[in-house]
Amino acid sequence: MNKTYVLDGYAITVVIDKGLVRITNDEALKSVAADQPLTFAERLVDLIRADYQKVYGKTLAISRLSFIVEIDGHLYVEYCLLKYSMLFWVIFPFGLYNRFRRSCEVIDCGERGRDPNRWLWDRLVPLRGWLGRRLAKAKTTN
Template structure:
């Protein structure tokens, strides 16, 4: 069932892979730049498009709440951004290795349903604090 679609949004190419109960967003650099302005609305638009296409491709709704998926995307985008900044700030081998691990994990954005993604409970819990999380995110991400 895996298939792929590339969304062209605001001049950015955002490839998404559709799997059974899981979507994977590729192109972390373009995703960061896409979210660099109006992060709340742009993330909402992307999630709505992905979920709509998932339904069209599988005849089933993706069983992930919008806010949970939004917060997970933010978690990946900002974790990668923070780790890269840390790596550039502290020039120690152990810190660089840890930052590389975070960057690699954060750049793989797999949003899965509860039975496919053991982190879904974590993102579902954090989604209750979406508004508060948004307050702490910068208005513009320097990608």
């Protein structure tokens, strides 16, 4: 299911499949993240989870906080990759830098079995506040 969510006037494009959500990381997503860095992901996740429940008749098996952390994490990693690109070109040679950049273009959030990184985002949940503050600071220093 293709869905567009409007947050603060920005159209966020999302594809919802069984067990997997793909969020397009475009200028609209970056803009709403810059305007509301501490709350936009919460609102977006709540809208996606509600639609998933309606379409599939069950709750998406990704915890709300893990989902939020994954969105914030992808945005912050992309910010760092762009801001410190020369450094990361050296740290991630042989095309790894470009691979990491491409992986930030669409934020794939999946249930266990569909997303090999689910364990990582689940483990990063305790760092949610820190990550949100880093993202907010990153967006205000652009």
